[in-house]
Amino acid sequence: MKVKVSPNPTSGKLNIAFEEPIGSAITLLVLNDAGSEMQRMEIPKAAMQYSISIANLASGIYFIKLLDDGSPVWAGKVVKQ
Secondary structure (H helix, E strand, O other): OOEEEEOOOEOOEEEEEEOOOOOOOEEEEEEEOOOOEEEEEEEOOOOOEEEEEOOOOOOEEEEEEEEEOOEEEEEEEEEEO
């Protein structure tokens, strides 16, 4: 799965873009640098773009993890200013 997360760094809004439509609904997790879950949402099947807000989170490094039926399919890092 090819994924682009932008802008990075961000002050709040993140855009997640997929190279091709996703085949099934997937779970998006936002984790802090200690691995604690800060946000969880479901991205619907066939999505090619999805936007989330991390404006309510403190400045720092966060990890984005995508899960398909509970199994990790992609992970990346984002900096919140």
